[in-house]
Every structure is written in C-alpha cells, then in structure tokens.
Amino acid sequence: MKDGPNIATLAALIGDPARANILTALMSGKALTASELAHEAGVTAQTASSHLRKLEDGALIARRQQGRHRYFTLAGDEVARALEGLMGLAATQGQLRTRTGPKDQALRTARVCYNHMAGEMGVRLYRAMQDRGTFRTTHSGLDLTPEGYDFVRDLGLDPDGLPPSRAPLCRECLDWSMRQSHLAGRLGRALLSRFEDLGWVARVPDSRILRVSRRGEKEFGRILG
Amino acid sequence: MKDGPNIATLAALIGDPARANILTALMSGKALTASELAHEAGVTAQTASSHLRKLEDGALIARRQQGRHRYFTLAGDEVARALEGLMGLAATQGQLRTRTGPKDQALRTARVCYNHMAGEMGVRLYRAMQDRGTFRTTHSGLDLTPEGYDFVRDLGLDPDGLPPSRAPLCRECLDWSMRQSHLAGRLGRALLSRFEDLGWVARVPDSRILRVSRRGEKEFGRILG
DNA sequence: TTCATGCTTCGACGCTAATCGAAGCATTGC
DNA sequence: GCAATGCTTCGATTAGCGTCGAAGCATGAA
Structure with missing residues (x-):
C-alpha cells in the first residue's frame, strides 16, 4: 500500500x-x-x-x-490549520496540558488561532453570522451574501478592500475547544484586527488568550443578539 | 505559554x-x-x-x-480527519511518497477517505451538489435543503433512514490532492456505499484507490452535468 | 576598535525507542 | 489431545536524536 x-x-x-x-x-x-x-x-x-x-x-x-x-x-495558513486539527484530536482525548485551570478556561472563552478569533466567542460570532444569512456556499468555497457585505461594512470593514493574499476570503476552521467551526480566512483575520482596534478584545501578553473588554462584552452581546 | x-x-x-x-x-x-x-x-x-x-x-x-x-x-471520524489534515499539509510540501507515478494518479482521481469518496471525483460531486443547492449552512453545521433531499432520494437513499451515529449528516472534509472540500459525514459514507452497490465504483484490493466503472463514468457524467 | 548581544556550529554524552530472535499464550482445526 | 496459526511478551541490541557546554561568527553599540 x-x-x-x-x-x-x-x-x-x-x-x-x-x-x-x-x-x-x-x-x-x-x-x-x-x-x-x-x-x-x-x-x-x-x-x-x-x-x-x-x-x-x-x-x-x-x-x-x-x-x-x-x-x-x-x-502559512496550511500549517496553522493542520496544527489546529491535531489540537482538536488531542483535546477530544483529554490530552490537555493543564488540568482545566483558570488559564485553560480563559483559552476556551476567547483566544487567537494564528490570526483569527477562536474559542467560545469565535464560534458564537460565526454562528450568529450564519443565522443572519451572512454566508453562502459556492463551489469555490464560502462566500459573502449581500447581507453579509452589509454586516461587515457595519463593523467598519470593506470586504473588497482587504489586503490581498492567497488565502480565501472566508474559510471555516474547526475549533478544538468547541468542536464546531469558527471563521478564518482573510475576513476572519480582518475581523480580529478590527476588534482589537475597537478595543473589544485585547491580547494577553505571552499567551494566545484574548481578554474581552467590558465594551466588547456589550458590543458582542448586541451582535450576537 | x-x-x-x-x-x-x-x-x-x-x-x-x-x-x-x-x-x-x-x-x-x-x-x-x-x-x-x-x-x-x-x-x-x-x-x-x-x-x-x-x-x-x-x-x-x-x-x-x-x-x-x-x-x-x-x-473514529476525528482521527481520520486529523490524518487527512496532515496529509494535506504534507502534500503541499511535495512530500509525496511516490513521485507521481500511475498509482499516485489513480489515487488523485478517486479514492476512499476513511469511509467516503475523495479525490477528483469526490470533489467534483460535492461541487455539483452545491451548485444544485443541495446544502445550506446552519449554526449546527451543514444541512440538506428540500432539493437536497430529492437529489439523495433519486440516488435511492433515504436521508432520514441512514444508520444513526454520533457523526453529523453532512460534513466537509478537506481533500489533500485537490485542496478543496469533498463530502463526509453519514451522508458521505452512505453515498460511497451506494455507489459501490450500484457498481459505479469499486475498491482496488490492498489500496485506497477507487476504480470508476464504465457505467459509473456515464452516470457520474450525467449527475455532474 | 572594543565589547556586548543574539544566534549558530561543533563535539560529546546519555537516553529513549525501534527492531528482531526466541519463547510463551491463546484459539482453532484435526 | 496434538499440531498449527495468530498474536504477544521478554530480552538484548542498536541507532538515532535531543541535550547542553564551549567555542565561533555575525551585528550593533560605545
């Protein structure tokens, strides 16, 4: 074989x-x-x-x-994706490094996955976007609907003006802690960057943890309905 | 960290x-x-x-x-998915075991990925299904539309009568040779099984290669438009 | 120039883990 | 019961690789 x-x-x-x-x-x-x-x-x-x-x-x-x-x-993206895949498998087997300490909890709430947002926040956001009809699947992958364009523009981003790269605009990324997908791709990257600029989330130094600010809590709550 | x-x-x-x-x-x-x-x-x-x-x-x-x-x-499914992820990364780096011999070509055309169909055939089928509006994304994952139900029934399968399991009905699986997704999940498994029963494809012994029969060629051509 | 910092190369040590021969258990067939 | 098959355990060997001390080489600062 x-x-x-x-x-x-x-x-x-x-x-x-x-x-x-x-x-x-x-x-x-x-x-x-x-x-x-x-x-x-x-x-x-x-x-x-x-x-x-x-x-x-x-x-x-x-x-x-x-x-x-x-x-x-x-x-590159490919590497991050494969690593996340391994983490996903490792997590299902209880191979967690720290025995669900406070740090582990923070990681599950919100964290950076290479360049986009993962964890509970990431998954909830992606789900909320889906429920609003933000995405449609085409044969070339995930794409934005007109409603999706509006949603992104309301956040102060121009989907057509994102920095070009080989990566697709929208892509799913399997979340190891939630066992569901969150948003990756150029849009995922841009959203995280935007959330940081807005002060909704902040990276914790020397960690992948994302701290959600009080303002972020409020704004995400509004978006997530 | x-x-x-x-x-x-x-x-x-x-x-x-x-x-x-x-x-x-x-x-x-x-x-x-x-x-x-x-x-x-x-x-x-x-x-x-x-x-x-x-x-x-x-x-x-x-x-x-x-x-x-x-x-x-x-x-389980999780393991197969993580392995396919590693294969995907390895393939992008030209880490192919055999230097694109005839066997490699056959693998790329159609192969078994754990229990569903992968390779060019798998990706083309999935794409054709998407273009027909077979799927919609919900917050709990990929789901069949009414048109999708009809499509599956025309192939002689009852989507509601598939063997139950923890796995979702529809799931995307990234194809290492095509760098695009094909269909996995319970439906993916059922489809491959159905295609084998119909004699459209046959497993090559001691290999993951799927041989597409003449009849299969014709029928797939019909479906793929 | 001279010194400090950041990183790499060299060499030696030690340990883990893969491998196989030989022997030991099961299970099946006669 | 006896032999054959399929698989596992034990023991010994070996090779590979991770590790770090010491020295070497850049780059930048004084």
Missing part, C-alpha cells in the same frame, strides 16, 4: 515536545525571536537553534532577519 | 514510519488484522504488535477480537 503523502516525517517533526511548544507559541500569529522561542520551549538557545533549523527545513516555519534578531513565524 | 492541548505526544505517535503506514492503511476504512498491518508497515509481527499497542493506548485505533484474529480500525 503506502499510498498518499508521507505523513511520518511531518508528524515526527511536530512530535518533539520542544518543537511542539515552539509551534504552539507561534500559533499566536506573532513573530517571535529565537531566544523567545527557546524560552517558550524550555530549552537552551543551542537546542532551540537546532529545532528551528529543522522546522524551517520542513517548511513549517519561516524566518525573517531583522538586525541581529531572527524572527520566526508559521510558514 | 504552553497553552492548549498537548500535541507533542500525539504527533510523536503518528510520527513513526511504521505507525504512519499502519494508520494510512487503516484510512481505507477497512478493518485489518495485525498480520496484515505488519505487512503494510514492513515490519515483523512482534514490532507491529508493539506499535498497535501504542496506537491503541493513544486512542487512535480500536481493536475487535474475532476468533484468533484481531481486527483493527481507526478509532
């Missing part, structure tokens, strides 16, 4: 604890330096350097030199 | 070549014996036994004793 793509080397690459920690840290969407990642992974700089090299060779992360720092990010 | 589920142990479990081969073989959806899997993985029976034990402890596969044979299957 041995059909299909070779997943062994890829999975082995993710399968080391230090590298998994690095990748998880990069799921915040931020670019982090080698030293920061070494600290996240709990290993020395030398060891981290070796891991980063392997991850880069495996095309899971990308590097960007800036001065004497080297910033690393996930190589 | 160290937020979220522990993906390292899970990925490490998948990351061994022998175990990856075993899991890939089980993606055919069939239940295979320990000896068959040992052969697929290219290791001796003892080694395979050790791997199977680990996979079972990791809740990736399930065993079923039958006489003096032990049959193994994937533990």
